[in-house]
Each structure stands twice: as structure tokens, then as C-alpha cells.
Amino acid sequence: MAAAAAGPFSLREVLDAFRRCVTEQREVLLEPYLSGWRGLIRFLQSLGAVFSFISKDAVSKVALLEAHRQQHRFVSLQALVQHELAAGPAALRARPDSGCRTVLRLHRALRWLQLFLEGLRSGEPRTSVLCTDAYNASLAEHHPWVVRKAATVAFCALPSRDAFLEIMNVGSAEEAVAMLGEAIPYIGDVYGITQELFAKHKLLDLP
Template sequence: MAEGADMFSLREVLVAFKGCLSEQQEVRVDPYLEGWKGLVRFLNSLGAIFSFISKDAVTKIQIIEGYRNSDQREKYLTIQSMVEYELSNGLVDLDKRSEHPDSGCRTLLRLHRALHWLQLFLEGLRTAKEDAKTSVICSDSYNASLANYHPWIIRKAAMVAFYALPPRNTFLENMNVGTTEEAMAMLGDALPFICKVYEITEDLYAQHKLLGLP
């Protein structure tokens, strides 16, 4: 089946996150954003009620793409160079968000938090028993990650959305890589790269005390 522009492709996400890591173990911004565009299509495939997350992710992607298309584009080549540049030039609001609410560091942190949820969710899908409920996997992953940063009304809406998710096998077949077994294998290939990108970013932000940016 041909893959449309708006159709989720796990294979594309794998390729993008695999291309994120440089030889120096720095995280390249362009493939990171491409991977996220694939994950947005994944969120959209879960139903319209997930748009509260996917629309926010699209906004964040566009902000960082703006930096990559600016005169300072080279400063935003990797997450490491972005952090160094913005901190060195006072472009990050460490205690408030009035002056630089759309700094690259703050914007990417929001994507980073959501990536943790999706990482946990996809890993849960891969390792769960065949009769496991997708809704439980998704809600457990959400509560262990992104829920910590959402107000009550958003958390409530998310829980309602999770209950509408299809059974695990149907869900895996909808990943557009073939059979359930092929989807499982593809997840097994993709997740180490997603996890590595997440861990490197987490360590970088922790080192510079940026994980709690307002």
C-alpha cells in the first residue's frame, strides 16, 4: 500500500532517529524534527482527541525550524550547540518566561518530555502480552511521564482518549510495516535509537539544570 504524506510510517521514524546521532554522540536537530513529524502522524492516527498533544508538537517543531532557517542556523545544528549558544547569550529564561518564551531550549524541552511518553508507550506495546490492553499501556506510560506537566483537565481528557484505542494487535497492524510480527521487529529496531536520543538530551539538560525550565 502506498504511503500518503499524512500516513504514519514507523520506518520513517526509525530512519530519522537513527540519523540523529553524530559520531560525537551529539543530537542533530534536523533529523530530530523529522522523527517528530513522523510521531505527529502517529498521534494523529490515534484520533482527533490526541490533537491537544500533536498540535502543540507541530507548533514546537515550527519554532525550532524557524531557528534552523535563520541567520543563526549553524548555532542550532545540534541540540548541544543550541544549548551552548542560547545559554552563552542569555537567550533562556531560567526563572521566568517573559523575555524568551520561545527559546530553542524551552521549546525542545516540551518535545523531549512528550518523546519520553511515546518512548514508554511504544516499548510497552513491544513487550506486552498479546492480550494486553492498549489503553492501559498508554495510560501507564502517560502517567509515568507527560502527565506530570499537564493540568488536571488535560490529564482527564487524555485518559478518556486512551480508552478509545484499539486492541494491541490491531494497533500494531496500523503501524504500516506489515504484520504484527513485522511491527514488533521494527519497534525493536527503532526504540534503541529513540531511547539513546532521549537519554543524551536528558543528560545534557540535567547538566545545565534546564529540565525544569518554566
Template sequence: MGVKSKAALAIVVLLLFLGSLWLRDSEATALDDSMLIELCPGQKFQVSLLLSHLQAGPTGPSDVLLEPYLASWDELVKFMEALGSVVGLISKEIETKTTIIRQLASSPEDDREQKPPTHTPAYRSVRSMIHVELEKDMVDFHQQTDSGCRTLLRLHRALLWLKLFLEKLADTPATGRLRSPSDLCREAYQKSLANHHTWFVRRAAELAFIAMPERTFFFRLVCVEDQVELSIVLTKVVQALEKVYNRTQIALEEHGMLDLP
């Protein structure tokens, strides 16, 4: 076979190889787009509801609505409770924080008429809350208060931990060797919440993570069959969660609120 024939053959093989890669990527994209996330029967935590709340949060060019934001946390608390007592301490703290913001956001009329609370315009979104609390001098930059802004910051830090954990859980290494959820959760914690906890709390949390359920538990929790489907579902959740997290981060950073005591 001549040099030109060999070169032509090599080009054909290369094109076939690239074509097969494109086909596999297209099939993966098609699977991603076609996979509907539906309600999972018999479970309190519903990943479909979490995703819908997260997607409803972003508003305008750089804001987040508080009502779907807090609804997202309601679902994330159910997610943590499904893990057992492993993250019980953190989930209880989160429930306390969401209650504080809801109480600040509920109007007096709601309390008198005993109707389900609705968010007042001042607490409609992250930025409206920041604006009204600064205007009313409710935010103390030197000592602890129960302002909505300080409370939101604590939720924001916890959201980073869960984002990192779900991101790691969705990842499928090239080696094919999946690490234990316990290790992944501990790593996510060390890169986020651990920076704001005392030594005692950090130690208690890391000991608790040892009892984290195995990966197959998360398959059942999210209603998927295997790691491929888990990766597709959690990637969608992480993308929606990241958008909410980034907008909140920017709003807090712009007003110097990332280190509120």
C-alpha cells in the same frame, strides 16, 4: 541403570535442552536481522522513515542533530494523527513546538530567497543550540520564553511518553496475555507527561485514551502480521529513540535545563 549412567544421561538431556534454547535464540536473532522495514503503501505514517530519522540524529560522542530530530517528530505526529482524535491535543502542541525551533533555526537568507529553510550552525544540534542561546542570554530560568531550549524540553518530555508507550506495545508478556493499547498508553502517560500537566489536561488525556484503537490497528499501521513482527519492528524503533532521548537528557541536565518554566 547405574548411578554413573543416570548422571551421564542427565547431562546429555541438559545439553540438548540448552542447545534447543540457543537454537531458538539464534532463530529469533536471524529473524530480527533479516526483517527489513520497508515503506508501507497507502499510509501517511511510515515506520521506516521514523527509524531512519532517529538513526540519523546522534552525532559525535553525545550530541543530536536537530534536523533529523525534528524530522522524527514529523513522523511521530503522523503516527499520533493516525490514532484519530485520541491524542489530538498533544500532537497539535508538538507541531507548534517543532515550528518554533525551525523558525529559530532558519537563516535570514532562507526567508529572503524563499528557499527551503536550512539550519544555521548555531542550531545544527542540541548542544550547539544550548551553547548559543546561553551565550545570547535567550534562556530564562525563572519565566516562560519561546527559547529553543525550553521548547526542546517540552518535546523531550513528550518523547519519553511515546518511548514508554511503544516499549510497552512491543512487549510480549511471558503469560501471553496482551494488554490493551489503551491501558499501556495511559500508563506511559502517567509516568511521563502527566507529571507536567494540569489536572484538567490529565483528566482529558486519560478519558481520550479510552478510545485508543485495538492492537490489530497497530499491526496495520506498522505493516506487520502479528505481535511477533510488531515486537521486532518497535524494538528497533525504541532502541533508536532511546539513544536520542538519553543524549538529549544528558545535554539538558548538564546545563540545569530539566525544569525550565
């Protein structure tokens, strides 16, 4: 962990974290989940100040979840959900700082990521188009107009596909694309398990 943080950042760390997330019992482990998010945030921060309103929100959500994880010693997402549901669904809905509503925001963003990475892999050179399409198919419906507007403006500042593959820092463009092919199913798996868990407990619309 410390060694990885000392070297130059590579998006491979994010792949490794999401790979470690899912257990044989199909539980989502919180420690690698939050590590994966920290890696994504560092990557986002390296893209420049235009994205800082996005990374700031992600940073605060990861910090809240990390505090919950440490306070209650949650190992898995399932344990967190179980714990918060024990107070009753009404109490959970009334809490603006619950782990569940916070995970739900990151969960929706993970769907964006999955779609965006699939697009990047497909070869479409216009990253802003890929990003906008992925956003409109995932997060946009959950955001008010002003956030959608700001996000769409920021997307125009995205580097080109080639530059993007390069700053991922996993080698040549071919190697970067191969890594995406490897990473997408892991991210999809985490997304799918979380979606099922939240649907089962009727948590997909937590305010």
C-alpha cells in the same frame, strides 16, 4: 525524503529518522530529530480527531523549533542550547518561546513514547492501559489536572494492540514488533543524551 512522503506512511520513517539523529560525537542532529517528530505527528493524526489537541501542540512546538533551526542554522541540539545559554540562564528562563523549553516538552514526550513502545512490544493487549501507565510515569507530573484529564479520556479511544501494530504499516505483527525492538534503543539514546545535556546546564525545569 519526497519519495518517502509520497508513499503510504510507515512508522519505519520514524525509526530511520531517530537512527540518523546521533552523531559519533554524541550530538543530536536537529534535522532528523524534527523529521522523526513530524512522522510521529502524522501517525497521531491518523488515529483520529480525539487526539488533535495533542497533535496541535506538537505541531506548534516542531514549527517553533524548525524556525529556530533555520534562522540560526543550528545543526545540533547542543548548538541550540549553547546559543540560548549565551544570553544567560535568567534570560533563558524568562523566554516563553525559547528553543530549550520547547525541546524540553518534546523530550519529556519522547520518554512517554519510549515507555509506551516498550509496553506495546511486551505484549500487553490493552493499549489504553499501556498508554496511561507510560503517561503517568513521564509527562503527567508536568501537566495540570485538566490536561491530565483530557489525555486520559483520549487514551480510551486508542485502537487495540493488533490494530495498532497494523496501522504502523511495517508489515506483519511480528515485523512490527521486531521494528519496535530496533527503534526503542535509538529513541532511548536520543533521550539519554538530551537528558544529560539538560541536566548539565540545569535546564530540566525550564518554565
